[in-house]
Amino acid sequence: MNTVNARVSVQELKRFTIEAFVRVGVSAQDSETAAEVLVTTDAWGVFTHGTKLLRGSLRRLKAGGLKPDGNPRITSQGPAWATVDGDSSTGMVTSVFAMKTALAKARQCGIAYVGVHNSCHYGAAGYYAWLAAREGFIGLSMANDIPSVAAPGSRSAITGSNPISYAVPAGQYPPILLDMSVATVAGGKVYAARTRGETIPDTWLLGADGRPTTDPSGYPQIGALQPAAAHKGYGIALLIETLAGALSGAAITWQVGNWMWDDGTRPTGHGAAFIAIDVQSMMPCQKFTDRIEALIQEIHSAPRADGVSRLYVPGEMEWERHARAIQEGIVLPSDVVASLQESADISGACMPKLTS
Amino acid sequence: MNTVNARVSVQELKRFTIEAFVRVGVSAQDSETAAEVLVTTDAWGVFTHGTKLLRGSLRRLKAGGLKPDGNPRITSQGPAWATVDGDSSTGMVTSVFAMKTALAKARQCGIAYVGVHNSCHYGAAGYYAWLAAREGFIGLSMANDIPSVAAPGSRSAITGSNPISYAVPAGQYPPILLDMSVATVAGGKVYAARTRGETIPDTWLLGADGRPTTDPSGYPQIGALQPAAAHKGYGIALLIETLAGALSGAAITWQVGNWMWDDGTRPTGHGAAFIAIDVQSMMPCQKFTDRIEALIQEIHSAPRADGVSRLYVPGEMEWERHARAIQEGIVLPSDVVASLQESADISGACMPKLTS
Numbered sequence: 001m002n003t004v005n006a007r008v009s010v011q012e013l014k015r016f017t018i019e020a021f022v023r024v025g026v027s028a029q030d031s032e033t034a035a036e037v038l039v040t041t042d043a044w045g046v047f048t049h050g051t052k053l054l055r056g057s058l059r060r061l062k063a064g065g066l067k068p069d070g071n072p073r074i075t076s077q078g079p080a081w082a083t084v085d086g087d088s089s090t091g092m093v094t095s096v097f098a099m100k101t102a103l104a105k106a107r108q109c110g111i112a113y114v115g116v117h118n119s120c121h122y123g124a125a126g127y128y129a130w131l132a133a134r135e136g137f138i139g140l141s142m143a144n145d146i147p148s149v150a151a152p153g154s155r156s157a158i159t160g161s162n163p164i165s166y167a168v169p170a171g172q173y174p175p176i177l178l179d180m181s182v183a184t185v186a187g188g189k190v191y192a193a194r195t196r197g198e199t200i201p202d203t204w205l206l207g208a209d210g211r212p213t214t215d216p217s218g219y220p221q222i223g224a225l226q227p228a229a230a231h232k233g234y235g236i237a238l239l240i241e242t243l244a245g246a247l248s249g250a251a252i253t254w255q256v257g258n259w260m261w262d263d264g265t266r267p268t269g270h271g272a273a274f275i276a277i278d279v280q281s282m283m284p285c286q287k288f289t290d291r292i293e294a295l296i297q298e299i300h301s302a303p304r305a306d307g308v309s310r311l312y313v314p315g316e317m318e319w320e321r322h323a324r325a326i327q328e329g330i331v332l333p334s335d336v337v338a339s340l341q342e343s344a345d346i347s348g349a350c351m352p353k354l355t356s
Numbered sequence: 357m358n359t360v361n362a363r364v365s366v367q368e369l370k371r372f373t374i375e376a377f378v379r380v381g382v383s384a385q386d387s388e389t390a391a392e393v394l395v396t397t398d399a400w401g402v403f404t405h406g407t408k409l410l411r412g413s414l415r416r417l418k419a420g421g422l423k424p425d426g427n428p429r430i431t432s433q434g435p436a437w438a439t440v441d442g443d444s445s446t447g448m449v450t451s452v453f454a455m456k457t458a459l460a461k462a463r464q465c466g467i468a469y470v471g472v473h474n475s476c477h478y479g480a481a482g483y484y485a486w487l488a489a490r491e492g493f494i495g496l497s498m499a500n501d502i503p504s505v506a507a508p509g510s511r512s513a514i515t516g517s518n519p520i521s522y523a524v525p526a527g528q529y530p531p532i533l534l535d536m537s538v539a540t541v542a543g544g545k546v547y548a549a550r551t552r553g554e555t556i557p558d559t560w561l562l563g564a565d566g567r568p569t570t571d572p573s574g575y576p577q578i579g580a581l582q583p584a585a586a587h588k589g590y591g592i593a594l595l596i597e598t599l600a601g602a603l604s605g606a607a608i609t610w611q612v613g614n615w616m617w618d619d620g621t622r623p624t625g626h627g628a629a630f631i632a633i634d635v636q637s638m639m640p641c642q643k644f645t646d647r648i649e650a651l652i653q654e655i656h657s658a659p660r661a662d663g664v665s666r667l668y669v670p671g672e673m674e675w676e677r678h679a680r681a682i683q684e685g686i687v688l689p690s691d692v693v694a695s696l697q698e699s700a701d702i703s704g705a706c707m708p709k710l711t712s
Contacts, residue, residue, distance in 0.1 A: 080436040081466030110437030155659040178591035210661025228585035235534035246647040303511035305566025
């Protein structure tokens with residue numbers, strides 16, 4: 001097996017990511033912000049949304065579709081809301097700015113909504129929800145994207161995979177953290193089955209006729225992902241389209257650019273939405289976290305199905321991987337290593353030191 | 357077929373429901389409020405959550421677990437939030453009060469959250485979301501309940517079926533309106549299969565061993581409902597438990613009483629949460645509804661799978677049934693008619709006039 005030299009320390013991966021952003025013209029501070037998002041995501045073990053995305057961002061930053069010196073700003077606001085123009089900064093820089101804006105307003109009002117337009121792929125939705133939770137807020141984060149997911153009865157894609165995440169402060173436990181798309185499974189999972197020549201469950205994909213199929217061999221040229229739990233995933237997708245797209249002034253459905261494959265000189269127009277709820281406005285923090293801790297303990301001690309050794313709270317696996325990553329480094333999959341090499345080539349940054 | 361005399365006009369069903377509430381001591385105004393919730397739900401064709409619930413409410417109102425003269429009130433508040441003590445009023449009266457509170461605060465601040473404790477089963481989550489949408493707000497409504505739904509890997513129920521709903525004003529179209537539980541299907545659907553002696557898909561129910569089963573014959577004594585899309589439905593259930601339960605000060609999971617079967621002299625302690633977003637604070641209403649209308653038109657004109665004649669927006673089927681109900685009356689299923697007869701017996705109200 002070809003797994004040589006795939007372990008990297010969190011610090012070294014962050015050093016590389018910052019350097020790559022800086023070398024294409026992003027400020028030191030924005031590079032640090034974006035790197036923190038991507039490397040935290042890798043530390044959670046969510047490699048599809050971590051530094052693997054660096055390559056695509058660097059390409060767009062060089063081509064002009066993303067602006068290295070973009071300056072996200074509030075274009076309109078009220079006591080508990082704001083609309084943010086991302087100014088074609090990276091989705092990470094814009095989204096951190098937007099969630100921090102939501103936190104400041106929620107601290108005054110109890111809850112706040114911030115809608116974002118002129119953003120791009122923002123990485124893992126969960127990072128921004130967690131930004132809220134680590135300050136004692138309940139956080140929600142969601143974004144739209146170019147359509148890839150069907151509606152019940154449709155032949156082709158209707159909505160984006162539209163990620164949504166929430167995080168809840170949990171006292172002695174790491175925050176509860178759910179980060180999901182509205183599709184049954186990610187397109188990458190369908191593509192991996194195609195690569196391995198396997199069939200897939202009939203709840204993942206629609207074929208060319210718009211009917212469920214177990215054959216992934218034509219994907220992604222043929223077929224749309226199925227929405228999770230049919231009308232439920234579809235319905236949630238439209239809520240996200242409403243809050244992250246329609247209300248924020250962003251592009252909607254097919255107006256959104258494909259951030260990887262479309263013309264890199266043009267903005268993608270992605271939208272996003274962030275909601276923060278200030279727990280301590282409403283209830284003593286300790287009382288709230290006592291209640292959440294009791295809920296977690298109830299789940300941990302609940303009867304398990306035959307053969308199941310543990311019941312998990314959302315995010316628990318990711319936080320355990322995160323703790324291990326801090327201690328032992330991150331073991332990167334080979335596709336991420338290859339992608340980092342491309343990022344090094346594009347930016348001229350020095351590849352991170354990998355160990356076995 | 358025994359379908360005689362099952363059609364009722366909306367006005368007559370509402371007259372009956374108001375009279376039944378009034379006869380057990382509820383004020384005329386609160387009776388009108390609660391009846392409007394239940395009858396609107398029947399008009400949508402959601403008969404599991406309409407006037408069929410009247411019977412259970414009347415029993416509790418007579419036994420004392422619900423207070424006919426309950427007085428929902430704000431116990432603490434800030435610019436964009438409030439906590440409401442339902443004072444053991446019906447869930448309908450408390451929830452209308454809570455959403456109206458959220459609307460007033462969102463009008464000032466842009467968005468508002470209202471958490472509710474000391475409530476009861478609140479009927480259809482969608483009614484309260486719609487209250488917001490008909491005033492031009494985006495509305496969300498959610499509630500917790502006694503556990504009936506498993507977590508991935510659990511042997512038994514962990515969370516309630518925890519309904520969540522949202523509604524979005526849509527200009528020339530009726531509001532987009534999703535109302536869903538976090539289970540794959542409602543328990544009533546499993547029970548109906550049991551009654552008919554049929555097997556069920558293996559994504560609906562867990563058996564006694566905590567493994568998926570196609571055999572509903574032991575339900576509801578044996579088995580827990582499966583969460584919709586596994587960890588996704590489970591994760592959303594915990595978000596609802598957080599916003600409607602933990603943050604509102606309500607009962608959580610097993611602390612919640614079973615509103616139908618538990619001691620009718622005691623409150624059930626249900627929690628709920630309502631969020632309102634004032635569109636016109638953030639964007640001209642016309643611009644927003646233009647964007648939503650375009651999204652709906654895009655869905656309506658999208659390619660359909662073989663054999664599919666229409667693509668629906670969430671709530672569209674319910675609004676078409678609603679329009680028909682206003683014109684032609686509501687054709688009540690036999691279980692609802694039987695339940696109304698019980699409500700008439702309990703309250704002494706005069707049965708609604710049914711026609712064929």
